[in-house]
Amino acid sequence: MVETHLPELEGEQVRYNDDTWEFTGTIDVKQNGNRIRAAAMKPERVRGNTGTLNFTLDDPPASLNPGNLGEFRCELQRAANGPTLLVDRTHTADSYTLDSLSYD
Numbered sequence: 001m002v003e004t005h006l007p008e009l010e011g012e013q014v015r016y017n018d019d020t021w022e023f024t025g026t027i028d029v030k031q032n033g034n035r036i037r038a039a040a041m042k043p044e045r046v047r048g049n050t051g052t053l054n055f056t057l058d059d060p061p062a063s064l065n066p067g068n069l070g071e072f073r074c075e076l077q078r079a080a081n082g083p084t085l086l087v088d089r090t091h092t093a094d095s096y097t098l099d100s101l102s103y104d
Contacts, residue, residue: 033063055096
């Protein structure tokens, strides 16, 4: 597991389970790069609930290397199957689909 902050995700919003969630920009890369956990909060609450949005790699085995993330960009996209993180690295791009939420 490796944690990093992605300013390009900070403030992005998604709808999941009838709630709006706002990315804080902090992500954890887990399970050999097959999963990304993104910290989020409900923006409409003053004290707000916090949670973790869980994304799974669409086409293994290519993925981020948690031992050496290197340089990459991450973009939130709205796909037919739900919110997706597109991770763009040199010479390749990987897609991770939102599949669950855990409350903190």
